[in-house]
Amino acid sequence: MNDATNGPASTARDLAGATANPYLRGLFAPVHDEVTAFDLPVTGRLPETLRGRYLRNGPNPLPPVDPASYHWFGGEGMVHGVRLRDGRAEWYRNRWVRSDAVAGRLGEKLLHGPRHLGMDFAPNTHVQSFAGHCLALVEGGSLPYELDPELYTIGPFTFHGTLPGGFTAHPAVDPHSGEMHAVAYCLTWPYVQYLVVGTDGRVRRRVDVPVDGHPMMHDFSLTVRYVLLYDLPVVFDGRRAPGAFPWHWDRGRPARLGVLPREGGAGDVRWLEVEPCFVFHPMNAYEHDGRFITVHLVGYERLFDGERPVPELCPAHLERWTVDLAAGSVRRVRLDDRPVEFPRADPRRLARRHRFGYAVRARAGGSGGAGGFGAGLVKYDLARGGSEEFRMPPGGDVGEGVFVPASPGAAEDEGWVLAFAYDPLREATDLVVLAAQDFAAGPVARVHLPVRVPVGFHGSWIPDHEPGRDSYDR
Template sequence: MAEDTQLQRSPFLEGPYAPVTEEITAFDLPVTGRLPAELTGRYLRNGPNPLGLDDPGQHWFLGPGMVHGVRLRDGRAEWYRNRWVRSRAVAEALGETWPGGPVHNDTDFAANTHVLAHAGRTLATVEAGSLPYELTPELETIGPCDFGGTLPGGYAAHTKLDRRTGDLHALAYFWGWDHVQHVVIGPDGRVRRTTDVPVADGPMMHDFALTERYVVLLDLPVTFSMDAATAGSRLPYTWNPAHPPRVGLLPREGAPGARWFEVDPCWVFHTLNAYDDGDRVVVDLCRYDGGYDLAAPAEQGPLTLDRWTVDPVRGTVAEQRLDDRAQEFPRVDDRVVSRPHRFGYSAALGDVGRDTVAPSGDFADGAFTNALLKHDLATGTVQAHPFGRDAAVGEAVFAPSAPRSGEDDGYVLAFVHDPDRGAADLVVLAAQDFAAGPVARVHLPVRVPLGFHGNWIADPG
């Protein structure tokens, strides 16, 4: 009973974060507006969804993953599905037989952070030692995936696809390693290269960035804590002021060593994008100033959109503020990953009006992510699209109108909680008319809790 009371008090089991209790399949979903006929594919998003109040994962980062998806084709919303990722523990809790498969270092987890497609596979991903889980196109669990036995260890939450080469890049870390590992999976779905980069203290590297020449590593002072692990913490990564904050440039090809550059103390969950600018490297990211406590994500310092310009010739990192509005989950058009970008999208924190965004907010605030932001980094302008004070919107994902369309020629997709219906909509915004009303709303039959990351997975062809 005491544990149930504790879980009830967790802000991540209430309001827009509250888990759903059932798996739903619905067909021929109602639509307000007109779905663009060129959007043919699946919009998928992953996030934690604890299995009832007896599940110990009351922290937002720790609940087992549930993938939500909508299938669009010919101007219709064919289906909505939500499915838990069937790790062994989840399968047993649901009274099912675990599908089985490889496990890294006895670390099996229902991947809850991202969902992507590569080489014909749909993959739910998570970091810190677990393997991704492969799903069917309809989101049923196939089992853990080690890419045909070619992955030597655990995998990562975030990946970057280089669309020119077809290579999928990731940066894996694990508390038991004295290194992080750059993993490159080829277009055939097999690991073609791994590179170990020595690091001290077991840092958490949730995300990274990619340019045409470099893998950009963020070695920041959130590190593994044996004291926290010994005390029974399920999230044994803590702020370590003795760990020097730095950014690293690892050549994608050739010499295996990384070159490191000092930065001011901070924490970064997510990068927007990075690219080469002559000899320099430009990295745009969401930066938390000062120390960061994973155990209390709602109690952090200022969060801003910043640009770091790494100059290997001078050995310096220039830090520039792009936007002081509090925001997270930055995304670009995935076709420009590792190359110069003009536009970016993010989810706002704080109270957002049509023309203003408050400079602060937090994960547990009911106003978290009630709006999306569009950045034009060439002009330095920001547009907000608010969805109402009691709405809750997740990460924005860009879907191009055609494979060769321009960077801003397409649509922005996101799940938005509609407080009037008590359920979620898949909202489609025109990227070039971002502040206008949605092009279409697909009305889902259930609520979608605020979660983490997803992708628009267009049909081949």
């Protein structure tokens, strides 16, 4: 059963074919309907222990859109979700996040609530659950938006009135304490803000760390004792012409890594020089031998250094950074020559030593040809070296892979990797389920969605019985 609702004006349907903007064509092109489909067909066999929802966020612009100035990062957020239970795929849904602007353009009643500095943006970057709240997330000063179990927007979320400003697209939940950590920035702040949210869903700690020049800090790293801050040469420039992409590579800006003790203040940050580069996404970080921190991440040599910035045209690679706290140095080593992005690890290993990691193998040329982003998924063995790869067929595409352990006490790679993958034969998207311990063998199951899911960003597996949250058994 399919149900399409709330489609914008039909004139928007021709937008993707009428523009040369790669972010409005091909697999990046927005969809124009909200769809609900039940009892989805499955090829293969879904593990019966997968009981929950796989959710993923991404830009899906509503008209009117100016093809000359639109960039992938600026589209209103749409969350796509699949509900799994007892070996069945019960439903697929996609819903725009209802900021005031989105609700107004859809002809709906506005959802009243707080705003930070008057910002009204439908978060488009990540979706994550914490302390009983499912949150659509974005950076730069906007608030998270809370969603209900069926992906309808409840409204802006301020962690029960304790959030001092905007939030981040990439909070991290410490698997041992259960607390959420975040590093937030805002384009009007002369600092970045380290926040700790308790298991009750309220901010319990705030540290404002002064930084100059409005750097983009998309993500951060967490260890048992430290928070790592990436102060790198991509900065915001509000003086650019209206409609111009506001982020650019500042060739004169030093690159540095901040090491902040978890319980320290702004004056306790140690800033360590690194070679010029940029980092969107760390994989994980951990301490060892009393003086070292190892970080696995995806690094760019430079980014947004041109008139029309297309990030996929600047390849990124898996790196290992070794931070020597005694010497005050950072050593970078490239681990793979394949271009990759969207690194993930077992969430139970966050801030602790890990062996395995996963990433999307980026397509050569990226969105310059609008043919998608991901040519495959890579599983890395970081302890022994080597990797396995799940490759997409010609015309196919795959997004970020999310690791789901088979059980709370399962081995580090005992479980599944879930991702949205475009099937060129069906001209629609599948949710693929890969066995992490037999990665290259291909999916153990494919859930066939009735529509194409546009290329997007980040997602999460939200189990039905998550600690600190009511069950979503419905």
